[in-house]
Amino acid sequence: MKNLEIFKESEKYMPGGVNSAVRAFKGINLNPPIIKSGKGVMITDEDDNEYIDFVLAWGPLLLGHSDEDVVKAIQKISLKAVAFGAPTKLELDMAKFMCTNLDNIEMIRMVNSGTEATMSAIKLARGYTNRNKIVKFAGCYHGHFDGFLVEAGSGVMTGGIPGSLGVPKESIENTLIGIYNNKKQIEELFEKHGNEIAGVIIEPVAGNMGVIKAEDDFMETLRKLCDSYGALLIFDEVMSGFRVDFKGAQSLFKVKPDLVTYAKIMGGGLPCGAYGGRKEIMEKLSPLGGVYQAGTMSGNSIVMAAGLATLNKIKNNLDYYDHIEKMGAKFEEGVLTISKKYNLPVVINRVGGMMTIFFTDLKVVRTYDDVKKCDVEKFNKYFEHMLKNGINIAPSQFEAIFLSAKHEESHIDKFIKTFEEFACNC
Ligand SMILES: Cc1ncc(COP(=O)(O)O)c(C=O)c1O
Incomplete structure (x- = not known):
């Protein structure tokens, strides 16, 4: 069975086709890929598409998939x-x-x-x-x-x-x-x-x-x-x-x-x-x-x-945290550079290996009210572009991107390149 067939069949037996509401991509208007395997930072769906995973089971997999x-x-x-x-x-x-x-x-x-x-x-x-x-x-x-x-x-x-x-x-x-x-x-x-x-x-x-x-x-x-x-x-x-x-x-x-x-x-x-x-x-x-x-x-x-x-x-291996910090800093710098280059205003909040790109004109995001002013439609377009190009992030402006000890420079480079393709068409 392929992604869509499994999801449609799942909807018959599980409310919304899922066991946790956030997995259904409801705010995004897409069908979620059905994931069959994961190793390190890569996950594969039932259509054999591969994604670099920045969700990590919503946080737990600091060591990546199937360590x-x-x-x-x-x-x-x-x-x-x-x-x-x-x-x-x-x-x-x-x-x-x-x-x-x-x-x-x-x-x-x-x-x-x-x-x-x-x-x-x-x-x-x-x-x-x-x-x-x-x-x-x-x-x-x-x-x-x-x-x-x-x-x-x-x-x-x-x-x-x-x-x-x-x-x-x-x-x-x-x-x-x-x-x-x-x-x-x-x-x-x-x-x-x-x-x-x-x-x-x-x-x-x-x-x-x-x-x-x-x-x-x-x-x-x-x-x-x-x-x-x-x-x-x-x-x-x-x-x-x-x-x-x-x-x-x-x-x-x-x-x-x-x-x-x-x-x-x-x-x-x-x-x-x-x-x-x-x-x-x-x-x-x-x-x-x-x-x-x-x-x-x-x-x-x-x-x-x-x-x-x-x-x-x-x-x-406490040096994992240094590695994650290095990858996070590279990620942040890359995204901010692209955002300036294409005049796409964003704020990135990052604490170690968890971060969010907020699509907003604000200079800082420090409160719930600031968050609520973000451009959710822009986020949704960005999300769709990233997913279709092999980058798995959480399907909501109000969630975090996670890094693991297994993310390498090449994964961050791919994220930034894909983000640039989105930004230049905005
Ligand atoms: C900060 C925080 N507390 C509690 C929970 C609930 O945890 P669980 O989904 O394991 O019930 C979550 C889930 O994402 C969370 O992020």
């Missing part, structure tokens, strides 16, 4: 341990790796996705503080948990929908919306509701409204407000963890979070998530404390083995 050490680890463990629903040494190895290598993680709990990690962290914050309200920022995405589906980024933003059907108003009446990088607004929010706020959750480097880094004094204000009102500060590092740096976005700021969530890279491409933080908070979790959270597949052996193979390989 040989990750594949070996999966093969080896699957011969003797698939799932037990009982404690394993592999879980201890993963927990120790996270607690010893990352800052501010004294204890950790594994789950199966980023959504599970963030919704469990919020429940823990509520249980710990005995309060109900949470603050999330417009344009940030923390998964599809009801309480987060207000002014969310990623697919919710791409679809232009304010929230989601099926979310009772009672589920979001405790969600307060903060404005990213706006100190005054968050101070006012705390003045009004501070004593009811259990926690503030933030992507310290946002990727789900396109890439925007939180400003230092904004983060310092969040920490101060949380401290003076007794709320917890939660960093959602599902996307930024092990990506912007080995120690994640935490290492880019002076402030310390109380809880941190992870997923994506830590699972080596398998379904994984985790949340961790200060011991006295984590000990509120069942079976030690009264905040109930459990999972049949949590800490699954194959997932732990793939995750550990990935994380150990990264730890033993």
Whole structure:
């Protein structure tokens, strides 16, 4: 079966033909290619088209597709341990790796996705503080948990929908919306509701409204407000963890979070998530404390083995980050040169191996409002041109481009050449 035939058939059996809304290219009006294989940075579809991949499974594949050490680890463990629903040494190895290598993680709990990690962290914050309200920022995405589906980024933003059907108003009446990088607004929010706020959750480097880094004094204000009102500060590092740096976005700021969530890279491409933080908070979790959270597949052996193979390989090759930084700088410089040459205004926000090209006349993009002013139609044309010419990027202006340790200069050159072909016809 070819791409189109598979997609049309899939639409009969799966809503929109997909298992995750963002994969359907709905905002773009194209049918998505059906991917059958991947190796390194190359992926191949069912029509045998090849693409240089800048999506990397939406972030996880820092080592590229089917990395040989990750594949070996999966093969080896699957011969003797698939799932037990009982404690394993592999879980201890993963927990120790996270607690010893990352800052501010004294204890950790594994789950199966980023959504599970963030919704469990919020429940823990509520249980710990005995309060109900949470603050999330417009344009940030923390998964599809009801309480987060207000002014969310990623697919919710791409679809232009304010929230989601099926979310009772009672589920979001405790969600307060903060404005990213706006100190005054968050101070006012705390003045009004501070004593009811259990926690503030933030992507310290946002990727789900396109890439925007939180400003230092904004983060310092969040920490101060949380401290003076007794709320917890939660960093959602599902996307930024092990990506912007080995120690994640935490290492880019002076402030310390109380809880941190992870997923994506830590699972080596398998379904994984985790949340961790200060011991006295984590000990509120069942079976030690009264905040109930459990999972049949949590800490699954194959997932732990793939995750550990990935994380150990990264730890033993920290120069990957230098390589990615070099490729990112080349990418950025190349795109900006083309944009000037053809008078196609863009802003690139980049933090290490995650970046977004914003099609905008603005000089800087630092807020959700800035992002909303971008030329989505231009993005859509650019996306179509890139895809048809063998470059796979996320199908939305409000997502990130990802680099891996396997991207080489030739891949970046091809991106820039293809971008130039688009720019000169704009
Ligand atoms: C920052 C952030 N948090 C949470 C999630 C949800 O993770 P998952 O899709 O694994 O449920 C995502 C997904 O992209 C994310 O980017």
